[in-house]
Amino acid sequence: MRPCRTLRNVATIVVDVMLKTGIRDPQGEAIAGACRRLGYGEVISVRQGKRFEVEVSDAEDAMQAAARIAELAGELLANPVIEEFAIHRA
């Protein structure tokens, strides 16, 4: 039986974008300092990044949908010069 075409196959794909190791993160450093001042002395460091939840339709082929989102992430969501990204299902 063919799947019903009026019910779109929707999936949420998560893209985590972080600064590459070695790239300084002044915002994260400021947050780490604030944590320690607030009494969280166990905090050694903080790195701040971005998280995108991308809802896509026609995601019948999970591998293909992830490949498309990887392409999109490299083009629009992350700056490949200084950032790296990871993709997973929500």
Add this chain to the structure above:
Amino acid sequence: MRPCRTLRNVATIVVDVMLKTGIRDPQGEAIAGACRRLGYGEVISVRQGKRFEVEVSDAEDAMQAAARIAELAGELLANPVIEEFAIHRA
């Protein structure tokens, strides 16, 4: 045998912060529009949030370390009025 105290037990805990459901995300909406203009017509919506990688020392008791970071997240990393957060090990 007691663990060596000069080697600190370090763990990385990830805090994902997202806007609560129902709170509008104009930045995410703009990104979703850009995705479609770039030819990614399968993108229905994008929600943008933050991801923090917090490195903590003395994390021998994983449950306790996570509880401390949850407290910290509610106090400093997320705005509980409009945001929600999730915590997991890296």
